[in-house]
Amino acid sequence: MSSVHVSQYVGFPSAQITNLILLILIVKKAYKMFGQYCYVMTIFTINSIIFTWVEMMSLPLMHGYRSLFILMNGSFLRHSLTWGFHLMCLYGASYSVLISLLATQFFYRYLVICKPEHLCKLNGSKLCLLFVPTIILFFVWYFSLLLGMSNTDDKVEYSRKVVMEFYGENTSKTAFVALQLWSVDSNGKYIFRIFDAISYLICSLIIFICFSTICFCTSQIMMKQKRQQQYMSEKTKEMNKQLLKTMIFQTIFPFFMMYITVGVVLTLPLFEIELGKLANIPGSLAGIYPAVEPLFAIYFVKDFRKTVFRCGNYQNKVSNISQVRSTM
Secondary structure (H helix, E strand, O other), X not given: OOHHHHHHHHHHHHHHHHHHHHHHHHHHHHHHHHOOHHHHHHHHHHXXXXXXXXXXXXXXXXXXEOOEEEEEOOOOOOOOHHHHHHHHHHHHHHHHHHHHHHHHHHHHHHHHHHOHHHHHHHOHHHHHXXXXXXXXXXXXXXXXXXXXXXXXXXXXXXXXXXXXXXXXXXXXXXXXXXXXXXXXXXXXXXXXOHHHHHHHHHHHHHHHHXXXXXXXXXXXXXXXXXXXXXXXXXXHHHHHHHHHHHHHHHHHHHHHHHHHXXXXXXXXXXXXXXXXHHHHHHHHXXXXXXXXXHHHHHHHOHHHHHHHHHHHHHHXXXXXXXXXXXXX
16 A cells, blocks of 8 residues: 555545534634634535545556656556546646635635624525635646646656566556656657646645635735734634634644645646655655644634533543443
8 A cells, every 4th residue: 555545534524524623623612713714614614525535536657757746546446547647637726726715715714804894795595606716726637637748658658667676557548637747759859738737736726725815815814913913802803813813823833735746747847857756755744634723723713622522521520430330
């Protein structure tokens, strides 16, 4: 079993538990505290669960070989060239939804703190407009992989030997998407692959826009709260402090887990820097991320934390009472 599959098999059940706990806390506690923001949190949490299911259905394997980065289907559908290929496109598009919804959370929080006069435009059913960019990015990423990173015959031949050596799979019978920025013609001349390059630019731009949005919103919120600190009630100060801590960790953690690693493995083929099986690092981290991310909100939001610990203490008391009765 590949190490990346270990993280996926561990991350999948863990993500179901942590995200389900967060969903329950949002339903029970969040609306009174956060208003419509709880709906944004709910959508992100549900999508995290969906992402883990897509990941488990595709069990992606990654490899960096010279000018090529290959993303292979490692699941039971790996030999279904049509469905397996579309599933890998869906996996990539699901990643874009994950990072864009995270940016959406930050943007909504930015509106609440810095631009409250614009919130009326998102009241009620209008809140759906907030998720339109995410839907657009999903299809943009999907078709970027479908059209620009398709498993063409030359990519099949280029990667055949290395994939057989490291994974024991025949690329002509295995579903994959691949980014290949350079190829060599019969005269030994390097050819820059335009369609792959366009796909690379689109995916890199999406990553850059999402993370830039997070950084911008976080910095603006921090400055705004610092300026208005003296005018806030103690309750508002405490709530903003809890959310700010959550946001800081939600900025730093995905930078290393989801953004920089994916950006690096997509960029290195441009310089023909060979990563080999180390290209699986983003897949391993993506398998763990959905399980860990909810813990920040659960821990830093005081009411969430107290509810979880209260339930834990109650279970311990019930267990202790049962033990005492059994010894009587």
